[in-house]
Amino acid sequence: MNSPAxxxxxxxxxxxxxxxxxxxxxxxxxxxxxSGRIGLALVLFWALLALLGPWxxxxxxxxxxxxxxxxxxxxxFPLGTDYLGRDMLSRILIGARYTVGLALxxxxxxxxxxxxxxxxxxxxxxxxxxxxxxxxxxxxxxxxMIFALIMVAVFGxxxxxxxxxxxxxxxxxxxxxxxxxxxNLSVSDYVEAARVRGEGRLHIACVEILPNMVHPMLADFxxxxxxxxLMLSGLSFxxxxxxxPAADLGSLIRExxxxxxxxxxxxxxxxxxxxxxxxxxxLLIDGLADHGRPEGGGGKA
Amino acid sequence: MSLHSGRRAQAARNGAGAAAESSADNHPQVLxxxxxxxxxxxxxxxxxxxxxxxxxxxxxxxxxxGESGSGKTTVALSLMGHTRAGCRISGGSIEVCGTDVLSLRxxxxxxxxxxxxxxIAQSAxxxxxxxxxxxxxxxxxxxxxxxxxxSAAREKAVTLFRSLALxxxxxxxxxxxxxxxxxxxxxxxAAMALMSDPELVILDEPTTALDVTTQIEVLRAFKRVIGxxxxxxxxxxxxLAVVAQIADRVVxxxxxxVRESGPTMQVLGAPRDAYxxxxxxxxxxxVAQSVAQEPVVATSGASSRPPGEDNRRQLLLAVxxxxxxxxxxxxxxxxxxxxxxxxxxxxxxxxxxxxxGESGSGKSxxxxxxxxxxxxxxxxxxxxxxxxxxxxxxxxxxxxRRIQIVFQHADAALNPAHTVAHILGRPLKLYFGLRGxxxxxxxxxxxxxxxxxxxxAARRPPxxxxxxxxxxxxxxxxxxxxDLILCDEVxxxxxxxxxxxxxxxxxxxxxxxxxxxxxxxxxxxxxxAICDEVAVLYAGQTVETGxxxxxxxxxxxxxxxxxxxxxxxxxxDWLEGVASASPGPAMPATASSKDLCRFLPRxxxxxxxxxxxxxxxxxxxxxxAQILCHQPANRR
Ligand SMILES: Nc1ncnc2c1ncn2[C@@H]1O[C@H](COP(=O)(O)OP(=O)(O)O)[C@@H](O)[C@H]1O
Ligand code: SF4
Ligand SMILES: [Mg+2]
Numbered sequence: 001m002n003s004p005a006x007x008x009x010x011x012x013x014x015x016x017x018x019x020x021x022x023x024x025x026x027x028x029x030x031x032x033x034x035s036g037r038i039g040l041a042l043v044l045f046w047a048l049l050a051l052l053g054p055w056x057x058x059x060x061x062x063x064x065x066x067x068x069x070x071x072x073x074x075x076x077f078p079l080g081t082d083y084l085g086r087d088m089l090s091r092i093l094i095g096a097r098y099t100v101g102l103a104l105x106x107x108x109x110x111x112x113x114x115x116x117x118x119x120x121x122x123x124x125x126x127x128x129x130x131x132x133x134x135x136x137x138x139x140x141x142x143x144x145m146i147f148a149l150i151m152v153a154v155f156g157x158x159x160x161x162x163x164x165x166x167x168x169x170x171x172x173x174x175x176x177x178x179x180x181x182x183x184n185l186s187v188s189d190y191v192e193a194a195r196v197r198g199e200g201r202l203h204i205a206c207v208e209i210l211p212n213m214v215h216p217m218l219a220d221f222x223x224x225x226x227x228x229x230l231m232l233s234g235l236s237f238x239x240x241x242x243x244x245p246a247a248d249l250g251s252l253i254r255e256x257x258x259x260x261x262x263x264x265x266x267x268x269x270x271x272x273x274x275x276x277x278x279x280x281x282x283l284l285i286d287g288l289a290d291h292g293r294p295e296g297g298g299g300k301a
Numbered sequence: 302m303s304l305h306s307g308r309r310a311q312a313a314r315n316g317a318g319a320a321a322e323s324s325a326d327n328h329p330q331v332l333x334x335x336x337x338x339x340x341x342x343x344x345x346x347x348x349x350x351x352x353x354x355x356x357x358x359x360x361x362x363x364x365x366x367g368e369s370g371s372g373k374t375t376v377a378l379s380l381m382g383h384t385r386a387g388c389r390i391s392g393g394s395i396e397v398c399g400t401d402v403l404s405l406r407x408x409x410x411x412x413x414x415x416x417x418x419x420x421i422a423q424s425a426x427x428x429x430x431x432x433x434x435x436x437x438x439x440x441x442x443x444x445x446x447x448x449x450x451x452s453a454a455r456e457k458a459v460t461l462f463r464s465l466a467l468x469x470x471x472x473x474x475x476x477x478x479x480x481x482x483x484x485x486x487x488x489x490x491a492a493m494a495l496m497s498d499p500e501l502v503i504l505d506e507p508t509t510a511l512d513v514t515t516q517i518e519v520l521r522a523f524k525r526v527i528g529x530x531x532x533x534x535x536x537x538x539x540x541l542a543v544v545a546q547i548a549d550r551v552v553x554x555x556x557x558x559v560r561e562s563g564p565t566m567q568v569l570g571a572p573r574d575a576y577x578x579x580x581x582x583x584x585x586x587x588v589a590q591s592v593a594q595e596p597v598v599a600t601s602g603a604s605s606r607p608p609g610e611d612n613r614r615q616l617l618l619a620v621x622x623x624x625x626x627x628x629x630x631x632x633x634x635x636x637x638x639x640x641x642x643x644x645x646x647x648x649x650x651x652x653x654x655x656x657x658g659e660s661g662s663g664k665s666x667x668x669x670x671x672x673x674x675x676x677x678x679x680x681x682x683x684x685x686x687x688x689x690x691x692x693x694x695x696x697x698x699x700x701x702r703r704i705q706i707v708f709q710h711a712d713a714a715l716n717p718a719h720t721v722a723h724i725l726g727r728p729l730k731l732y733f734g735l736r737g738x739x740x741x742x743x744x745x746x747x748x749x750x751x752x753x754x755x756x757x758a759a760r761r762p763p764x765x766x767x768x769x770x771x772x773x774x775x776x777x778x779x780x781x782x783x784d785l786i787l788c789d790e791v792x793x794x795x796x797x798x799x800x801x802x803x804x805x806x807x808x809x810x811x812x813x814x815x816x817x818x819x820x821x822x823x824x825x826x827x828x829x830a831i832c833d834e835v836a837v838l839y840a841g842q843t844v845e846t847g848x849x850x851x852x853x854x855x856x857x858x859x860x861x862x863x864x865x866x867x868x869x870x871x872x873x874d875w876l877e878g879v880a881s882a883s884p885g886p887a888m889p890a891t892a893s894s895k896d897l898c899r900f901l902p903r904x905x906x907x908x909x910x911x912x913x914x915x916x917x918x919x920x921x922x923x924x925x926a927q928i929l930c931h932q933p934a935n936r937r
Contacts, residue, residue: 189713196672196693197728197781198701211718 036287042280046273049093050100057090062245070256070264080265082256088266091252092273098248100277102159103232106166107225113167114174115210115217121175122182123205133179136172144169144231152240162241166228177220178213185209215288222285226278233274249274330398330533331357331380331501337392338375338384338557349375349388350557357501360531364548364565366538366580368796369767372557373537377503380535381418382410398500415442419494423506425486429478436474439493448497461492464529465522484515488522495526502527502534508543512659512823513867520546520869520876539796541584542869545569546876553577569871583797584871615685617817618648618671618704618785623680625670635678640666642841644680646819648785648834653811653818655828655849657864658838664821665709667838668789671819672706684784702732705778709790711770715762721748721773722758728780747776751806768799775806785817792827804830825852825868837861840899847926856922856934860900898931906932 032040058078059065064085071081079088117136121129142150151165185191186209194208233250235241242248247255252270259267336353339346350372357363365373379390382402395402398417405413414420422428429438440454449457455474462470465488478486487507494502507523508516524547527534538544544551545565552562553574561574572578623644626636640663648654658664669675671682673693682689684703690696708714715724725744729735735743745755751772762770771791778786788807792800808831810816820832828835828849835852837845837860845851845858852865866879896916901907912931920928930937 189708189710190716192674193706193708193714193777194727196674196701196706197731198693198696198698199727199731207719208716212716 032287035283039280039283039285039287042276043284046096046100046277046280050097053093053097057087057093059087059090061086061090061094063087070259070262070266073265079269082252082266083258088269091247092249092270095247095249095252095270096273096277098242098246099229099232099250099274102163102242102248103166103225103229106163106228106232107170107221109163109167110170110224110228111174111217111221113171114176115178115213117171118175118178118180119182119205119210119213121179122186123201123209129179132175136175139168140172140176144227145234148231148235149238149240152235157235157240157243159242162232162235166231169231170224170228174217174220174224178217181213181216182209185212218288219285222282225281229274229278249277328399329356330359330361331355331363331535332396333376333380333393334395335393336376336379336390336395338372338379338388339391340388346391348557350379353393353552353554353557353559355552355559355562357533357535359533361550362527362534362536362548364536364538364544364551365554366541366544366551367554368539368580368798371554373539373554374505375557376554377420377505377535377537380501380503381414381420383414415446416497417500419497419499419502421487421490421494421502421504421507423509425490425507426478426483428490429486431478433477434474435476435478435481435489439474439489439496442493443496446497454496458492458496461495461526462489464526465489465492466518466525467492467522482515484511484519487511487519491523491526495530495532498530500533502532503537504534505537506539507536509539513825513869514659514863516543516869517867517876517879523547524876540869541569541580541797542871542875545871545873546869553580565873569873579798581871583801615650616647617650617652617685618646618819619683619686620644620646620671621681621683623667623670623677623682625666625675625677625680630678640841641670641677644838644841644843646836646843646846648817648819650784651811651815651817652834653820653832655832655835656819656821656838657823657825657828657835659823659864661840662838663841664823664838665789666841668706668787668819668821671787672704673701698732702728702781703784704787705781705783705785706787707771707774707778707789707791710794711767711774711791712762712794714774715770717762720759720761721765724762724773725758725776725780728777732781743780747780750779750810751776766799767795768803771795771803772806775803775810779810779814783816785819787819787821789821790823791820793822793824800827801830807831825865828852837864842899842929843927844900844929845927847922847928848924850924851926854926856928856937858900858928858930859904859906859932859937862937863903863905898929906937908932 065087066077066081066085068081069083069085071077071085073080077087077089079092082088082091117132121132139147147169148165151161151168155161182205186204191204191208194204199208232241232248233253236248236250237254239251239254242251244251244255249270253267253274256264256266256270333356334354336350337348338350339348341347353372353376355363365376367373375385375388378384380395380397380402382395382405384390390403393403397413400413400417402410402413429435436455436458439458440451443449443454443457444451448454458474459470462473467473467485467488473481473485473489481489491504491507504523508519511519520543526532527547536544536548548565550563551565551568553560553568553576555576560576561568561572568577569581572581623641624635624639625641626639628637630636644667646654646656656664656667666675670677670691673689673691673696676691682691684700687700689700693701722741722744725747726735726740729740729743744758748755748757753769753772753776757765757769757773762773765773771794775786775791791807792803795803804827807818807820811818811831818831820828822828829852833849835845835847835849836843837858839860845861847854851857852861857865869875872878897914898904898907898912898917901912904912907913908931915931917929917931920930920934922928922934928934928937
């Protein structure tokens, strides 16, 4: 097996790729199963719409542009009109912007905070661990919807408050998962090896433990994102979320509920939008979690 | 290779046992022809098994041997009409008792597995449901299929327990899996498999996970029950010496191809294939001293020095009165369950000390205490005279650098998220402040030293084989330029051939870098290969310490003798010749705080009225060996 150093081997050595090397990601996408690719397409689709929304809407989203309410799909109003005669396509495009932006931001905040705190609890002494665990346990006791209602009742409904509410409501769950992951990893042989080597706590946390938490936390993130979308939609449905005339996807469903009996597009389409978005995110994340790991080498038979 | 017709007759001639002669002209029980198993996409399949053919006559035991990854289990599973996920049988034919297995419909395959074939897996512990009693699990399948009444099934199970030499056959069925040892569970699994009188028994590495002393009993039980029932069996193993005890014929598999096949004695005695010879030499080295007279430690060079010079060499590690354990400490500051009791050891610079004992004897605990991962309750550790803090957090970085530990499971000891370059680079940066080109150069050099290709630096542990991982592990320890390396079972997860190569590497590094080792292992062969001193651990106590030659000394400790004689030899009559391993009731081999000889319940030469009354004295020999035993030297 001994071989002289080839220039190629040298350059590979010098490159010393980190765990997020392009090669690794390339392999990851190649390995993505069909369901994961469908998820990726759905997520990209909604992200694109949210991004381009303001530039492609055919009508101003707040303006009453038709005299017919719940108009069927037509060339002028591709997705029909809502209960006031506003253009549905424009409203969905702008609504997706609220839902995707707000829910994504809140889910990222919840997962990131949970991961950092969980890691901290696992590697610090007993006191820090106890304190953090009890604090977040208290938070987890309150059902997230009730927590959201309290927050909105106290602070009113504004975008920053909604973001904070959604993030706080789901940080405790993320923390629990992150902590138990980190505790398990911190007794593994390679962490033990790092300790015997004399590594500091920060190195052990960030370099030895954290990279191995990314995959499971990503899977957890998908779940959390879905819950947050549902919670925000629920809040909007109760009229406590994004305030009119602006509307996220959940508000759109509520506004147009009276059209449900007629099977109006105005109520079905936002519902389908919420469904496809959450399904897309979860398919993508499951695909990443299952097939993102590097190919196993020849282990024991 | 093709199947020649004379083989069946030949099998019968070569002692396939009484069963074979009655059926010598019958059709073979199992007939595999040109079997081919592939994995991956149809466009670019990778061939796992290629053109494998063999036959097993009724009542014959055929061994399938090869290292891990050679396709043994793939072949064995295909006899049950099963392939692992992602694999498929793409050619050949399989016939078991006249049935063409490959043409069976899914329903029929289930029936085939239930009725005709029984499979005994490597890890018995994983095969039992921990929440249910043994008996219920053993008779479960017969009950489901209403083959027998409950009481008849229970009676049959007890008969099987008895044939398998299980203790207390009448009542053992009432116990739960966690109340039994690994060796007992393995035999119970065999009982479960034999309940339905299968026409073919497949044993997949059934003793690989066991201690040598336990392995003997399981092997004996298997051999007996197979003989009694005239079962037709396929025995999958990587250990030739084990196979020699039990198989009538052998098929040697390598990279999915048959390298050699024939009667056991012929393959082991006069191998024709080069690969078979490699396998054989890996085993021969393990038992070399007890079979041939040549000294095996010739590679180390150290043992050929006169003992006087050894003593003059500088003392590197001195351990005194080490006591450690797990659980809450009592009033005297001793933990509730003791894993090590009053251990004293010394390692000289450039020497290698082998610590041997069965699993649970406290070997890993010793490594952890020496490394400072775990603080001892009592005792001191000195490195070149300098007292080491019990806990690693309080040891200086320099002290940490000088003692490196290589963990048992190479898999678990390497962070799967990092490249090999990162893993090796870290100690270089930490201890020597190396970065950039200087560090890369050193990494490349380290890979050279452990005989790995330099391109491996860019890979991650999951992309490496078991042997490669263990080399990386070793390279990481070497990166610190240590004085002493603690090796905890470094070869036990590896095949004989790969493990032998790692041992060679250890010996070479010691010669060239002047390293010292504490080699912790349950494998007597590994100690013979590279150590010049040995400490035998039993239930947390060193029952014997001294030069390597103690292993074969006439006056060694009774436990040392048991351990050494339990290592299987290539002779097929070895199993009959070796003394029974445990006469008394086997007590769990863990430490307790009583002072009596811990080996007492298993000792064949115990002295009633003395061994069970007084703690054993420490005898010293002129060569500096120490033996903890009541028996006078000439009677041990
Ligand atoms: N974390 C632990 N907690 C309690 N007991 C343990 C622990 N680890 C090991 N032991 C016990 O200590 C004894 C020695 O174990 P170990 O050092 O792992 O032995 P070996 O390496 O020789 O197999 C055994 O009886 C084992 O059950
Ligand atoms: S002290 Fe007695 S029981 Fe213990 S090993 Fe010696 S003879 Fe056997
Ligand atoms: Mg161990």
